[in-house]
Amino acid sequence: MTMPPPLLTATFLLLFLLTTITTTTTSQESDPELDCTNKWIHIRRLPLQFNLDLLLNCSQYPLFDNFCNYLTNDGLGQKTHNNSHSWYRTDPFMLELIFHRRMLEYPCLTSDPNLANAIYIPYFAGIDSLKYLYGPQVNSSFLHGLDLYHYLVRMDTPSMWQKHFGHDHFLVIARSAWDFIQPLSNDPPIFGTSFLELPEFYNVTALTFEARAYPWQERAIPYPTSFHPPNLAFLESWVNRVRKSRRNALMLFAAGGGISANPNIRRSIRLECENSTSISANGTGYDKLCEFVDCSNGVCEHDPIRFMKPMLQASFCLQPPGDTPTRRSTFDGIIAGCIPVFFEELTAKKQYGWHLPEEKYEEFSVFVPKEDVVFKGLRILDVLMSIPRSEVRRMRENVIELIPRIMYRNHGSSLGLRSKKDAFDIAVEGTLQRIKSRIEELAAQ
Numbered sequence: 001m002t003m004p005p006p007l008l009t010a011t012f013l014l015l016f017l018l019t020t021i022t023t024t025t026t027s028q029e030s031d032p033e034l035d036c037t038n039k040w041i042h043i044r045r046l047p048l049q050f051n052l053d054l055l056l057n058c059s060q061y062p063l064f065d066n067f068c069n070y071l072t073n074d075g076l077g078q079k080t081h082n083n084s085h086s087w088y089r090t091d092p093f094m095l096e097l098i099f100h101r102r103m104l105e106y107p108c109l110t111s112d113p114n115l116a117n118a119i120y121i122p123y124f125a126g127i128d129s130l131k132y133l134y135g136p137q138v139n140s141s142f143l144h145g146l147d148l149y150h151y152l153v154r155m156d157t158p159s160m161w162q163k164h165f166g167h168d169h170f171l172v173i174a175r176s177a178w179d180f181i182q183p184l185s186n187d188p189p190i191f192g193t194s195f196l197e198l199p200e201f202y203n204v205t206a207l208t209f210e211a212r213a214y215p216w217q218e219r220a221i222p223y224p225t226s227f228h229p230p231n232l233a234f235l236e237s238w239v240n241r242v243r244k245s246r247r248n249a250l251m252l253f254a255a256g257g258g259i260s261a262n263p264n265i266r267r268s269i270r271l272e273c274e275n276s277t278s279i280s281a282n283g284t285g286y287d288k289l290c291e292f293v294d295c296s297n298g299v300c301e302h303d304p305i306r307f308m309k310p311m312l313q314a315s316f317c318l319q320p321p322g323d324t325p326t327r328r329s330t331f332d333g334i335i336a337g338c339i340p341v342f343f344e345e346l347t348a349k350k351q352y353g354w355h356l357p358e359e360k361y362e363e364f365s366v367f368v369p370k371e372d373v374v375f376k377g378l379r380i381l382d383v384l385m386s387i388p389r390s391e392v393r394r395m396r397e398n399v400i401e402l403i404p405r406i407m408y409r410n411h412g413s414s415l416g417l418r419s420k421k422d423a424f425d426i427a428v429e430g431t432l433q434r435i436k437s438r439i440e441e442l443a444a445q
């Protein structure tokens with residue numbers, strides 16, 4: 001990919017983003033059925049240093065990729081090819097921008113904070129964290145967020161924070177919570193900022209890709225995939241393709257790593273997969289038992305074709321934990337109708353309760369405890385082959401039903417597609433509900 005020169009990029013971004021970020025309401029085709037009771041959201045106005053300026057610096061974060069190209073199409077990235085309508089080279093870190101863009105077309109926005117049930121902070125927390133995580137301010141990572149806090153409680157609008165002491169505020173962090181829980185006492189810090197450790201932000205709801213095991217102030221929401229259809233017809237034609245796709249591999253593993261000598265689940269999967277060529281697939285209905293897609297060195301990150309095609313052709317997608325328990329691949333696999341196989345509950349079941357209901361896991365996924373594979377020699381192939389074909393079909397149908405709930409549809413989608421709740425809609429609904437019960441609890445105290 002060729003990068004445009006920085007000045008050109010900056011101008012380009014200014015043109016396309018300035019209007020987006022500085023407006024707080026956009027026109028909506030109004031829906032006469034719309035009832036905004038308990039759903040009003042106010043977007044706080046922030047100085048540009050908390051959002052737009054961070055994007056303009058997209059080529060200037062040392063030790064981190066130049067991410068200017070991923071900002072295109074309001075954070076969806078470039079199209080995979082010129083005539084694509086639904087497929088983009090989406091970088092998950094851009095969810096802060098994608099979410100903000102979607103917030104602007106949220107139908108129940110109010111400019112009056114006193115009427116609002118929740119207050120959205122359009123702060124790009126993950127992008128702002130880069131200078132602490134990989135930049136010159138690595139030793140001041142305890143400062144991350146303090147400027148923002150001082151702005152939020154400043155004297156000219158103090159009532160907005162004080163009305164509920166920040167309990168009605170929420171923001172998006174397009175990273176794992178683990179990157180933000182550096183104890184304030186670590187000097188110098190080991191890794192991560194202390195954003196979620198600051199008492200100043202304890203009351204604010206943070207939407208992240210991965211939450212800590214115990215419920216703190218953050219909640220997990222899906223990673224964005226590369227699929228962002230603009231209308232129902234494009235969604236339906238994809239779903240039909242997924243449904244009809246011939247699944248010639250039993251299971252698929254798409255990942256980098258897993259080659260370390262120490263026992264771990266990724267290594268066990270690689271070995272089992274390599275070894276599976278020696279096992280006959282005769283009579284299984286599959287041409288091969290295990291497909292491995294090598295995503296080493298980040299080659300898959302902005303190239304969804306590499307893994308989406310194989311995922312369409314596999315019945316099961318293996319989703320082992322890596323550096324942290326969650327993976328974007330969980331959602332890519334669901335988009336492809338590939339039944340997820342989880343190895344620990346923190347990968348999804350204990351994370352995405354709003355989007356993937358906890359009580360439904362047996363109907364759309366398989367659970368194989370990683371200890372049984374790594375230390376007790378359990379073969380994943382044997383577990384998956386023992387599932388009757390009718391059951392596999394039923395599970396796949398349940399996975400397909402989840403597609404609309406976990407995808408982030410295109411900005412400005414058609415009314416028809418907007419009538420289906422997507423990952424953004426469900427996240428906002430969950431946030432409003434959580435804030436409502438918190439405020440009720442506080443009032444009862």
Ligand SMILES: *[C@@H]1O[C@H](CO)[C@@H](O)[C@H](O)[C@H]1NC(C)=O
Binds near residue numbers: 050053060
């Ligand atoms: C953007 O980069 C410039 C130059 O490196 C720096 O002075 C400025 O503080 C940065 N702005 C933000 C919002 O990080």
Ligand SMILES: *[C@@H]1O[C@H](CO)[C@@H](O)[C@H](O)[C@H]1NC(C)=O
Binds near residue numbers: 082
């Ligand atoms: C895609 O569009 C760009 C700009 O319009 C053009 O430069 C490029 O050649 C096109 N690529 C293909 C494969 O058509």
Ligand SMILES: *[C@@H]1O[C@H](CO)[C@@H](O)[C@H](O)[C@H]1NC(C)=O
Binds near residue numbers: 135136137139188
């Ligand atoms: C951060 O602190 C460590 C240990 O005190 C030091 O070695 C390092 O140079 C500092 N890094 C920066 C960017 O100041």
Ligand SMILES: *[C@@H]1O[C@H](CO)[C@@H](O)[C@H](O)[C@H]1NC(C)=O
Binds near residue numbers: 166202442
């Ligand atoms: C958070 O809420 C509690 C009440 O639940 C309040 O005492 C505290 O001051 C609030 N924190 C901030 C930073 O506003």
Ligand SMILES: *[C@@H]1O[C@H](CO)[C@@H](O)[C@H](O)[C@H]1NC(C)=O
Binds near residue numbers: 271
């Ligand atoms: C590979 O397959 C052979 C023969 O089926 C088996 O004996 C061996 O234990 C397998 N190795 C691994 C690492 O699964």
Ligand SMILES: *[C@@H]1O[C@H](CO)[C@@H](O)[C@H](O)[C@H]1NC(C)=O
Binds near residue numbers: 280282
């Ligand atoms: C499996 O299929 C191959 C050809 O696809 C055939 O040569 C072989 O005999 C078959 N083995 C069994 C056990 O049916």
